[in-house]
Amino acid sequence: MAQVRARVELNVGQRSHIPAEIVSFEGLQDGQEHVALVFNRADSEQSVPLIRMHSECLTGDVFHSSRCDCGEQLNESIEAMHLQGGVLLYLRQEGRGIGLYNKIDAYVLQSQGMNTYEANNHLGFDDDLRDFSDAVLMLQALGLNHVRLMTNNPRKLNALRDAGIQVEEVVGTHAHVKVGVAGNRNYLETKVKHGSHMLDIKKIKKPDEI
Template identity: 65%
Template sequence: MAEVRARVDLKVGSKSHIDAEILSFHGLKTDKEHIALIFKQADTQDIPLVRMHSECLTGDVFHSSRCDCGEQLDETIELMGKKGGIILYLRQEGRGIGLYNKIDAYKLQSAGMNTYEANNHLGFGDDLRDFTEAAEMLKALGIEKVRLITNNPKKIRELQQHGIELVESLNTSAHIKDGNESYLKAKVSHGKHDLDL
């Protein structure tokens, strides 16, 4: 059973200007070091805004042209800085295949495959992420109902399967840029993501 290990105040966002807390956890079954960012106004929400964001080094840190992950994270941080909420930052790089395999998949995408075809060609499923521990983290925070920020129906299904009630689902914006349009189209057509392209 997951429990909070440590809570530390910090400021986050592109200008390190938004008050938040970072939380670590005991009791997660994998050895992944997932964290939660809790924005100060979350305490005033009966049903908090929550985003489960899977780690994407290339997008989150380097703002790669190949995805929209960094833009989704920045959008969520700005929103939660104003309205409150919780980001569960999950160490599941490349939809669960890892960083090096993701870079191998990028090479295949450069040769014409979409993101799902590339993962399949490497011997992986479409999406290996597991959101069980995200539900455990929420329960460790005493949260059983959420307003979820996501475009991905898999996240909704898995949270509900693990006993978290979804009260509302909110989309992020479609962050189209030079280099990621085919990636976004594959997310919509193959992954059934709810994106307005």
């Protein structure tokens, strides 16, 4: 069982300074330095906390790459948790678990016409190498066994339910579609068709509306 190691107050968010508590852990299984961001909303009517398991994406979260929607989903989650309270688990699983350098190699293949899954397979990896066991341990260490899950990915939902975490509600994020030659529409459509993501591409959220 993972244990809470330390808690530090800080302000986060792209467009506003939102108070949050960052939590580190000890006893996780994969050796990565996953963290939780805890957003407390004293006047929230939500008795069951909103949770998001967000896999690290340097290109999207930090550099706002046009190839994905990761940074926009992260910002949307932070804004939602500012209003409702909740916990964001930031998981060090770059590129669906293949790592940053391999993800950049996959980008090259995508530029040549492969979709995101085909590129990973061409490099010798499965569609998705992520494991959410440590996310379960983090929730348990925080005393959270009954949650509302913010995701479009059925694998995350099933991972929590299989581990005995009660998911009362699934809250989807918007479809953050970026238009243009280097846009991400094909990427999003592939996640829906190949990965069964619960995402309505027609419900577009423009970047300046995040």
